[in-house]
Amino acid sequence: MRVERLGVTVLSAPLGATDTVAMSFGKLTDRRMCVVEVEADGAVGIGESWINYPAWAPRERLGTLCDGVASLLVGMEVSDPREIHGELTRQLLPLGRQWGALGPIWQSLSGVDMALWDLHGKLHGQSVAALLGGDGGRGHVPAYGSGVGPTRVAELCERAMQAGLPAVKTKVGFGAERDAAILGEARSTLGEKRRLFADANQAWNLAEAKAMCELLERHDVEWLEEPLTHDDLDELEELGADTTIPLATGENVYGITEFERYVESPAIHLIQPDLAKCGGITMGAAVAEHAGRCGTGVAPHCYGGAIGIVASLHVGAAFPSVRWIELDVRDNPLRTDVLTTPLRLDDGELAVPNGPGLGIELADTVIQHYEQYVEERTRRDL
Structure with a gap:
């Protein structure tokens, strides 16, 4: 079984003035979640990549995942998430060092890795914890x-x-x-x-x-x-x-x-x-x-x-x-x-959810309500 599709959806929920979250280094003015989907053999695994800061992180993450990671990931064999993790880090971390931005590389790989473990569990009928x-x-x-x-x-x-x-x-x-x-x-x-x-x-x-x-x-x-x-x-x-x-x-x-x-x-x-x-x-x-x-x-x-x-x-x-x-x-x-x-x-x-993979499902109607950016990469259009 090989990866057939990488999908990325950025969700954003703006915060009111009284709900803004202050940190010692800045403010969080909206809640965000970058949802990563990896599809193989009719099953879809989901993961999350951190995009709280900076304000332009959602656009960077779309670029890194869909222009950088997808060309390596799509077509890979999915039997072992650890092997894919190792191969992606081997190929992408040198680029991150030259870029001076290892954080975005690791954060992008985080979402992919979560999705691969979720997918692996679903394909084998076991929870990630198991x-x-x-x-x-x-x-x-x-x-x-x-x-x-x-x-x-x-x-x-x-x-x-x-x-x-x-x-x-x-x-x-x-x-x-x-x-x-x-x-x-x-x-x-x-x-x-x-x-x-x-x-x-x-x-x-x-x-x-x-x-x-x-x-x-x-x-x-x-x-x-x-x-x-x-x-x-x-x-x-x-x-x-x-x-x-x-x-x-x-x-x-x-x-x-x-x-x-x-x-x-x-x-x-x-x-x-x-x-x-x-x-x-x-x-x-x-x-x-x-x-x-x-x-x-x-x-x-x-x-x-x-x-x-x-x-x-x-x-x-x-x-x-x-x-x-x-x-x-x-x-x-x-x-x-x-x-x-x-x-x-x-x-x-x-x-701890005990279903296959992560044991969770996303509510489609709610996801659409908070959807901000969506992009996909498949074997056909790469």
Whole structure:
């Protein structure tokens, strides 16, 4: 069986002025999901490629997938997603290095790889979790609420608690005074029993991070994500030696060699591959497997649409090193409305779909409502 078609659909759900998501480095003004389809032998697998930033990412992704990846992918034999992943990275990463843009290459491959695993499971009547881990492992993975702050802190903490989530991650990196207010409001709303994490989105230099850790400690923050600009491992290790707060990172790490460096570092307590960015299920599984050998926890980064979350759940089902799944508590129709059977949260844990492949179907009428760009490449028109 060989790949017959690659399809790419970009979905966009604009946010109102009060719903805009602020990060330490910029704002997210619409929710996006790049859906990748791979077809073979009458079956279609689906995946997701991360396109949150920059504003022109959807157009770049269409170009990379349909003009760059499709000419290699269409016609490939589909028996082993890992083999296709290896061949595509072998041919495309040198181009990415010359381009100076490895991120878009990895992000494009992520969507293709997810779709190939979904297709592989559908063709063989097995879930992705089962393909990765024998019997498919656990049926639920613990979740924490994210997307809290810098605005609507109390409201979003309340929403997380009402959903039964045992922990909340709040955004910081907006200046010491505002960060103190965010953390104070979050801790006051959550009380002492619920757990609090923080994400700086690479906002600080080393000296600033050391100073801010004192504030985080006072609010019982259990781990700190991406504290340092450039995410430099040497500086993270220096910071780790200076604070009692465990450090987490990984959403902007690319390549298994780099992931292994972070996983093996004593400074990194949680590694956070984003399966829609880092290379898909193949890379996520490799990171989770290595992290398990090293005793490092895994908490996949998920800040896109529903497909990436489900892919992360299947990796979490197969590998016990996965301790958390991220669940954004802000409104996002590309997470909540696009599946025929919505994600299910049971006692603070996300249920792993157990059908063939990823075990999900997209709702066509909803997809058409949010559709922005569509393009296909097949053997006939290449």
